Amino acid sequence: MCRCFTLSLVVFLITSPCVAQSVQREVHHRDQLWLGYFNQTRLTNKFGCWLDVHYRQTDHFIDRPFQFLVRPAVTYFIKDNLRFNVGYTFVNHFPAKGLNTSRPEHRAWQQVWWNQKYHGLTTLQWLRLEQRFNHKIANDVLEDGYNFNYRLRYNMAFFIPLRGKELVAKTPFMAVMNEVFINFGSKIVYNTFDQNRFFAGLGYQFTPHLNAQLGYMNVFQQEATGNKYMSSNVIRFFVFHTLDLRSQD
Secondary structure (H helix, E strand, O other): OHHHHHHHHHHHHHHHHHHHHOOOOEEEEEEEEEEEEEEEEEOOOOEEEEEEEEEEEEOOEOOEEEEEEEEEEEEEEEEOOEEEEEEEEEEEEOOOOOOOOOEEEEEEEEEEEEEEEEOOEEEEEEEEEEEEEEEEEEOOEEEEEEEEEEEEEEEEEEEEEOOOOOOOOOEEEEEEEEEEEEEEOOOOOOOOEEEEEEEEEEEEEEEOOEEEEEEEEEEEEEOOOOOEEEEEEEEEEEEEEEEEOOOOO
């Protein structure tokens, strides 16, 4: 059942951007730099915590700030390779060019995260549901209240060691992943398809608990009007850190 579910989602990943792009559209382009740090810490056999922090810049990669994001969560370990997260996200959307007011966003989120190891390949998947509260803004002024919608995200990632057959310490690797975002809720009219993120890059496993990845990501996003799209060319650098604080007795 799990394999069938994964296969259907992979097919959905491949076909969703094609369906979105079949509509007559106006596409704008921009260049960005995304920096991120991810930490997963295991506290007991069943519980742990999650934290990821991001800073993003835009326009010629580094002309001005774009977003700041911090996302903590509590983790429940169903198995070593299968986890459930419940968390909160704060996002600061910096003002667009020529404007002065940042827009805050608050999210609650729930996620199923699982990975599998094969001979010469590691896969990672997550399915995430977000409840998004976007602060209302008009004419460069924050207004009272929030716009609310749900968003569903599915990510599929492949990690291939470039030396040996396992991602052990001191191993370079290739990373390829795709994540699709779907909006739903009463406020969503024209952009049920939100965005697709495709990443390809290289990584290095410094220790069993620390790796870094650098590469190119394309973010193809549909705007609320439905016929306008943004294609972002992104240089992405992420650091991934895991800790196990369980007693070794």
